[in-house]
Amino acid sequence: MNPSEFDLNLFRVFLTVYRYQSITVAAEVLQLTQPGVSGALKRLQSQLGEKLFVRDGRGIAPTHLAHEIARQIEPALDTIETTISSVQDFSLHGKRRFVVYAPEPVMLVLLPKIEADDSLGNREIVLYPTLASEEALFDRLNLRQADLAIDFAQFSSPSYFSEQFFTDQICVIASHSHPRIQGSITSEQYYQEKHVTLKLRREDVFLADYFTEEHLKGRKVSVECDSLLALMALVASSESIGMVSLSIAKLFSERLGIQILNVPFRSLPINYMLLTHNREQNSKANCWLREKLLSYVSELQRQ
Known part of the structure; x- marks a missing residue:
């Protein structure tokens, strides 16, 4: 078939199915029906005279030809979409x-x-x-x-x-009425006090450990939570200390009654x-x- 006779829209459907290896997801992205996506793939495969996808368990997997076509046309289609988006009108008057x-x-x-x-x-x-x-x-x-x-x-x-x-950067916080920590904190005091800690979900590590250059020793953990606001509220109402980002500490220090203290270690931004x-x-x-x-x-x- 003459290349000029190809329906280029079929390649857009093909590339979406290739990216997600799912006709269901491709249909959602393209806002088409699943039969519509399947039909477009069949037409493209018929025009090429080659299989582009094969059954793989409950899903589909691209053939070698599909990998080659995707490698060559994906940059071109991305460029076209970017060009169109860049020239489309954008006005604050529209919703x-x-x-x-x-x-x-x-x-x-x-x-x-x-x-x-x-x-x-x-x-x-x-x-x-x-x-x-x-x-x-x-x-x-x-x-x-x-x-x-x-x-x-x-x-x-x-x-x-x-x-x-x-x-941003990290800082140590403590209650304004803390009986031992006032104005500053040493590394010795840091390890002597109890801690309210926060674990970063994706990294599966404590915030304090993730943003310090030094290897921190074990701490006396009184509470482990998954919210900065909860951490700050717990610190404000107890003798435990905690570590949060400086921007958030500044936002809530006055309302919660907490001190903002420099980290007694080499911290990372x-x-x-x-x-x-x-x-x-x-x-x-x-x-x-x-x-x-x-x-x-x-x-x-x-x-």
């Missing part, structure tokens, strides 16, 4: 709902800024808690179920674009990044969203 996945500290920083922003017009920015799995986070961006993700992890996938969001799929990197809507979020944290960068 648009943006979905952003973010960790708890970032949500606590952003929400007051979003609610106080009178310039959003008909645009709505909705925050969702970040996912425990990196793969699940990528899926949300791939499926266009999220516009952006914010994370401190370093992603290296060539299909995703990332840029610096803001840098918390580098938050904005993450989106490559096809959205130059789209006017996504650029607007990234610039808007960056404007919210500009004050933190100057502190």
Whole structure:
């Protein structure tokens, strides 16, 4: 068959099925019916005269030819989608709902800024808690179920674009009425006191251990929790100490009655990044969203 007679839309269907190796998911992404996706694949296979997918258990697996076709056409189709997105009109007069996945500290920083922003017009920015799995986070961006993700992890996938969001750091907190800790804390005091700890779900490690250069010794853990706000409330109402991000400690120190203390170890910065799929990197809507979020944290960068 003459190449000019090919229906290029069939390649878009093929590439979506190839990415997810699922006709069901591909149909959801493309907003088509499953029979419609299956029919498009059959037409493409008929035109090529070769099988592109074979049964693999309850699912499907790409053939060698499918791998070769995907390798060659995926960059071209991504370029086309990016070009179209970049020239599409984006106006504050139309309604648009943006979905952003973010960790708890970032949500606590952003929400007051979003609610106080009178310039959003008909645009709505909705925050969702970040996912425990990196793969699940990528899926949300791939499926266009999220516009952006914010994370401190370093992603290296060539299909995703990332840029610096803001840098935070960790600090030690203690109740204002703590009987032994006032104004500062030594490493000896740190190990002598009881601790309220927080474990990072995806990394399966305590926050304190993840953001310090030194290997921390065992601590006397009084409570282990999975929320920074819960950690701060527990520290404020007890003699236990804890470790949180500095931006959040500053937001709640006065209301909760907690001291903010320098970490008595060599700490590592918390580098938050904005993450989106490559096809959205130059789209006017996504650029607007990234610039808007960056404007919210500009004050933190100057502190």
